[in-house]
Amino acid sequence: MTSYRKHNESFFDRFDESYDEILINDTSEAKAFLVEEGINPDNDVELRRKLFKKLEFKLSAIRNKQRDDELIEKAFEKLKAYIDKNKKLSGEGLKNLLHETAFAYQFRNLEKLDDEGLRELLTEIDLVKLLEEIDKTEES
């Protein structure tokens, strides 16, 4: 028996393919299709808006986290370079900032913290202020 399966599959596929191309690219046709099916997209403005807002919220959280991570990495590199260079935290402003803002670290020897410890510390302080303080200390 001859198998015609491939031919026949593509015979019906061509109808799907052609109309898909229109629905994918033509909003007016997509609307017309939905209306004929009994769905009026004009009634769903709020539904679409809510989904967009929800996605926007999720994306904003991801974006903020990415920015925080980038800032922590920048501060980490800078603080580590500073500690390596000076062997200890000599800048008063910097020392005060770290002690004030990261209370748990008040009595610890900051220059002896390992990389992980430093990163953890950086999650608890004002990073922009820290970067400013390092710059200030280095300039003086």
Added chain:
Amino acid sequence: MADSKIYVKGEELFKVFNSLPWDDLYIRLEAYIFNTLRYKYGVVKSNEQLKSKAHEIISEVMDLIFVTGTRNWCKESCPEFNTFIFGVVQSHIYDSFKTKNRTNVNTLETIEEGNKTQDSFQDTISNDDLRVIVFNELKNLNADDDELLVFDCMADGIIKPDKIRKELGIEASLLNNILRRLNRKTSKIKIKLFNK
């Protein structure tokens, strides 16, 4: 082997999201999903249920692309974001059906029996015979001359809407109307033939 493709990520991806023509895109996605579920997969559900399913799929696909980053857009292999997102939707629906016994689409009732018999039907009939059968079925479904003309054109292998328009010398809006009607009828015929 390492994946050497360059994907759109980070700020560039946020920009893509912010520049989406959301309302229009949503409507096209909704229509595409609706059409796929009802006419390609033969899902028997009410409009409200299909609408809700379409909303769920759109939400899931947007999450896959923009939130979890599971589906990455490579501009090089797919320059248009529109084409990319519809491709993701298509494979998402396909995957859902493939795993429907295990996971989230157990709410979808399909023409499973029809799909099973499709193979044997397709094994026994030639393309030319099928063309005649479908043509007659279209007439039985009261297809008008325009629909039969477009059907013949497509059966001859002219599939792209632009090419059909040129071949028949008709306006895009008229062809859209014809294809919309034809699409519903050929889907019915497919279900009927494969359920024999």
